[in-house]
Amino acid sequence: MPGRNDDAYWKANIRLVLSLLAVWFLVSFGAGILLVEVLDNIRVGGFKLGFWMAQQGSIFVFIVLIFVYINRMDTLDERYRRSESDREDSTQ
Amino acid sequence: MSVQFWTFLFVILTFGLYIGIAIWSRVRSTQDFYVAGKHVPPIANGMATAADWMSAASFISMAGLISFLGRDGAFYLMGWTGGYVLLALLLAPYLRKFGKFTVPDFIGDRYYSQTARLTAVFCAIVISFVYVCGQMQGAGIVFSRFLEVDIVYGVMIGMAIVFFYAVLGGMKGITYTQVAQYCVLIFAFMVPAIFISILMTGQAIPQIGFGSQLTESFGGGYLLDRLDGLSEQLGFPTYTEGQRSTQDVFFITAALMIGTAGLPHVIIRFFTVPHVRDARKSAGYALIFIAILYTTAPAVAAFARANLINTVDNVEYSAMPEWFSKWEATGLITFDDRNADGLIQYTGDAATNELEVNRDIMVLANPEIAELPNWVVALVAAGGLAAALSTAAGLLLVISSAVSHDLLKRAYMPEITEKEELRFARMSIFMAVLVAGYFGINPPAYVAQVVAFAFGLAAASFFPAIVMGIFNRRMNRHGAVAGMIAGFGFTALYIIFFRFVNPAVDNAENWLFGISPEGIGSVGALINLLVAWTVCRFTPEPPAEIQELVADIRRPEID
Numbered sequence: 001m002p003g004r005n006d007d008a009y010w011k012a013n014i015r016l017v018l019s020l021l022a023v024w025f026l027v028s029f030g031a032g033i034l035l036v037e038v039l040d041n042i043r044v045g046g047f048k049l050g051f052w053m054a055q056q057g058s059i060f061v062f063i064v065l066i067f068v069y070i071n072r073m074d075t076l077d078e079r080y081r082r083s084e085s086d087r088e089d090s091t092q
Numbered sequence: 093m094s095v096q097f098w099t100f101l102f103v104i105l106t107f108g109l110y111i112g113i114a115i116w117s118r119v120r121s122t123q124d125f126y127v128a129g130k131h132v133p134p135i136a137n138g139m140a141t142a143a144d145w146m147s148a149a150s151f152i153s154m155a156g157l158i159s160f161l162g163r164d165g166a167f168y169l170m171g172w173t174g175g176y177v178l179l180a181l182l183l184a185p186y187l188r189k190f191g192k193f194t195v196p197d198f199i200g201d202r203y204y205s206q207t208a209r210l211t212a213v214f215c216a217i218v219i220s221f222v223y224v225c226g227q228m229q230g231a232g233i234v235f236s237r238f239l240e241v242d243i244v245y246g247v248m249i250g251m252a253i254v255f256f257y258a259v260l261g262g263m264k265g266i267t268y269t270q271v272a273q274y275c276v277l278i279f280a281f282m283v284p285a286i287f288i289s290i291l292m293t294g295q296a297i298p299q300i301g302f303g304s305q306l307t308e309s310f311g312g313g314y315l316l317d318r319l320d321g322l323s324e325q326l327g328f329p330t331y332t333e334g335q336r337s338t339q340d341v342f343f344i345t346a347a348l349m350i351g352t353a354g355l356p357h358v359i360i361r362f363f364t365v366p367h368v369r370d371a372r373k374s375a376g377y378a379l380i381f382i383a384i385l386y387t388t389a390p391a392v393a394a395f396a397r398a399n400l401i402n403t404v405d406n407v408e409y410s411a412m413p414e415w416f417s418k419w420e421a422t423g424l425i426t427f428d429d430r431n432a433d434g435l436i437q438y439t440g441d442a443a444t445n446e447l448e449v450n451r452d453i454m455v456l457a458n459p460e461i462a463e464l465p466n467w468v469v470a471l472v473a474a475g476g477l478a479a480a481l482s483t484a485a486g487l488l489l490v491i492s493s494a495v496s497h498d499l500l501k502r503a504y505m506p507e508i509t510e511k512e513e514l515r516f517a518r519m520s521i522f523m524a525v526l527v528a529g530y531f532g533i534n535p536p537a538y539v540a541q542v543v544a545f546a547f548g549l550a551a552a553s554f555f556p557a558i559v560m561g562i563f564n565r566r567m568n569r570h571g572a573v574a575g576m577i578a579g580f581g582f583t584a585l586y587i588i589f590f591r592f593v594n595p596a597v598d599n600a601e602n603w604l605f606g607i608s609p610e611g612i613g614s615v616g617a618l619i620n621l622l623v624a625w626t627v628c629r630f631t632p633e634p635p636a637e638i639q640e641l642v643a644d645i646r647r648p649e650i651d
Contacts, residue, residue, distance in 0.1 A: 009648065065177055073372060
């Protein structure tokens with residue numbers, strides 16, 4: 001049975017995925033590769049920032065991104081389930 | 093007690109553990125054999141994925157590669173971790189929702205075509221075989237160097253162990269041995285790293301030691317500054333600066349990321365969990381477990397590099413410690429006293445350099461170079477074996493399921509019963525172990541090189557086909573098959589041309605847009621997308637039931 005909420009759910013999912021992928025691109029390809037020379041002018045302790053993003057920082061951000069995704073998707077799924085069961089109740 | 097004693101002890105203990113798990117996890121159904129009955133808890137699946145993913149190359153070679161590449165080593169670090177973001181967001185949950193056993197299952201059903209299924213089977217087998225030969229070879233090398241067992245026997249022992257738990261337990265046996273292997277390999281990698289970090293910087297956490305000041309006995313100052321200084325002084329490229337062109341680093345990183353997300357032995361791990369949300373969670377756990385090693389490796393690379401230079405440069409050859417002659421005997425270190433002054437000159441200038449150091453030394457000999465206790469030195473062997481065997485087992489299962497499930501059950505012999513299919517699955521894993529073992533003992537000269545290209549091929553074939561299958565409802569079989577063939581074909585030809593047909597022109601001037609064969613898989617993936625999209629526009633849209641299948645994959649689970 002196709003749910004009425006399918007479209008809304010899918011749109012919210014795509015929005016979430018695209019925004020997370022934007023961050024993914026910015027920290028790895030952006031900070032770690034394209035802008036690395038610029039960021040290297042900033043020093044944090046014994047690290048040049050660009051070098052640190054390329055070899056450490058981007059990996060930490062990747063982990064955060066996946067856990068944000070897990071969290072948001074659980075919420076989205078839950079909302080979908082609730083409105084689907086509301087709909088079934090009202091049609092009975 | 094000697095290193096040899098400790099090594100034997102660790103190897104025997106860990107192998108005993110793997111065999112115990114194999115006996116405990118025997119299976120009787122194809123569902124258990126292919127996807128561990130879909131009962132694997134996400135955290136266990138995360139560990140198993142991490143062990144599956146981190147191969148002999150990650151464990152033994154990566155830190156060494158980085159210590160010679162300097163900053164450019166980042167393409168391995170970001171490429172092999174960033175792919176998990178793509179996996180978690182774009183593939184894992186949907187493939188789990190689809191709920192079958194293999195990658196060709198998805199491609200064949202989604203694109204309602206035996207041609208698509210067979211193309212996927214072909215790509216999966218080529219990619220996995222290329223990869224598994226490297227693992228067997230890795231296991232053989234560890235045996236021969238640490239236990240002084242002949243490489244042939246080393247490979248055979250490795251084969252026997254993998255054979256035992258893969259044939260008995262299928263995916264279930266493989267999964268739980270991989271959990272144990274993850275624990276062994278991460279312990280073996282972290283203990284020496286922590287020791288060295290404390291020794292050189294006084295910091296127990298290597299990731300912090302990486303950016304800290306060296307202790308007085310190592311000359312003080314920030315580690316990375318000191319390394320840059322040493323590099324310049326000896327004529328090596330500056331450690332924290334890049335050598336390769338920006339676009340090459342960009343495309344290699346992209347190819348490794350997309351390839352990671354397209355490797356069938358990684359993808360099938362997400363079929364083994366009970367629910368869709370567990371698939372997302374296990375991708376997150378997997379990346380944490382992988383990141384523990386991947387954020388430590390660049391620190392180890394820097395420690396080892398600085399330590400090596402400190403130990404050898406301009407020091408008398410006769411005063412070298414014991415490890416030096418031990419590794420010299422294996423040919424991984426070679427010294428040629430060109431100016432006959434009895435001192436070792438280690439420089440970036442080929443004309444005056446007297447020392448050649450194999451990159452694998454950086455992990456294998458690092459504990460000895462840092463004068464760590466014997467039991468720590470011995471851990472490395474058990475860790476290297478765990479890394480090689482866990483990856484080999486995952487790959488062999490892909491080959492076995494591609495043959496028994498996709499090729500026989502779904503394509504040529506649909507009438508076989510489940511029992512017969514299970515027998516074929518075990519037979520094909522047996523055959524695959526033999527073939528892999530043969531190539532492990534007699535490695536074709538190009539195997540080591542080709543392993544890296546498995547990523548390019550996976551990036552150019554599977555990743556686009558699966559992503560389009562989920563995110564583009566209109567994508568049809570004509571488009572997908574044309575795309576896979578174009579992407580795989582282009583990438584394979586580019587690599588074969590530059591690496592085997594005409595290696596003389598393999599340099600940046602002749603490369604397409606300055607992209608090396610390692611990075612060409614990302615262009616292959618783009619070609620795949622473009623060809624698929626174009627062909628799809630001029631051919632009929634997929635039947636209604638396929639469009640409903642896509643809608644169903646996208647819909648959340650209602651449990």
